[in-house]
Amino acid sequence: HVQLQESGPGLVKPSQTLSLTCTVSGGSIDSGGFYWSWNRQSPGKGLEWIGYVYYTGNTYYNPSLNSRVNMSLDTPNNKFSLHLSSVTAADTAVYYCASDQTSWGQGILVTVSS
Amino acid sequence: EIVLTQSPGTLSLSPGERATLSCRASQTVVGSYLAWLQHKPGQAPSLLIYGASNRAAGIPDRFSGSGSGTDFTLTISRLEPEDSAVYYCQQYGYSPSWTFGQGTKVEIK
Numbered sequence: 248h249v250q251l252q253e254s255g256p257g258l259v260k261p262s263q264t265l266s267l268t269c270t271v272s273g274g275s276i277d278s279g280g281f282y283w284s285w286n287r288q289s290p291g292k293g294l295e296w297i298g299y300v301y302y303t304g305n306t307y308y309n310p311s312l313n314s315r316v317n318m319s320l321d322t323p324n325n326k327f328s329l330h331l332s333s334v335t336a337a338d339t340a341v342y343y344c345a346s347d348q349t350s351w352g353q354g355i356l357v358t359v360s361s
Numbered sequence: 362e363i364v365l366t367q368s369p370g371t372l373s374l375s376p377g378e379r380a381t382l383s384c385r386a387s388q389t390v391v392g393s394y395l396a397w398l399q400h401k402p403g404q405a406p407s408l409l410i411y412g413a414s415n416r417a418a419g420i421p422d423r424f425s426g427s428g429s430g431t432d433f434t435l436t437i438s439r440l441e442p443e444d445s446a447v448y449y450c451q452q453y454g455y456s457p458s459w460t461f462g463q464g465t466k467v468e469i470k
Contacts, residue, residue: 293447295461310458343405348396352405
């Protein structure tokens with residue numbers, strides 16, 4: 248199984264863009280068949296799927312977040328990224344990247360606060 | 362979007378007992394693309410079951426999944442203390458949207 252590690256700022260101001268990167272090791276992100284996803288868990292709540300970027304670069308997002316989300320592959324560096332715009336306190340959560348349903352990062356806490 | 366409803370919300374059982382967790386979908390899950398994940402506080406979620414009934418690598422055989430269509434079940438045949446966690450079902454067969462259930466918390470007495 249691949250290993251994944253999230254990175255990015257732990258604090259983002261309201262109305263700004265949250266940007267996270269997931270570094271993949273033990274496998275190539277452009278090898279066939281993998282869905283590279285972002286998910287989150289807000290305090291006291293369950294898991295929420297944000298979206299995925301397929302190994303081809305095609306993306307699909309949660310309809311509730313679609314207008315604010317952008318994901319992409321960084322193939323030369325074996326990473327993929329999440330950008331979530333116009334954040335509010337409701338976007339405070341632990342963000343997880345994952346490979347299909349099989350491998351997950353440890354998660355990164357992102358707090359939205361001024 | 363497919364809505365997944367899990368029941369019960371919380372299950373409190375003793376070691377050695379059997380746990381039965383339910384996941385009901387608002388419409389048919391295509392291809393039985395239904396996974397069960399275990400999530401412990403402060404840890405990454407961990408895949409238990411994929412394709413409704415296939416155990417992931419390294420998962421003990423006391424974990425089993427069943428079901429198809431709109432009704433799915435995760436069974437833990439003999440609970441152990443380390444099974445205390447929140448369990449989520451996730452459907453990943455309906456493109457473009459994947460969804461999680463709201464989770465079932467399993468407490469070991």
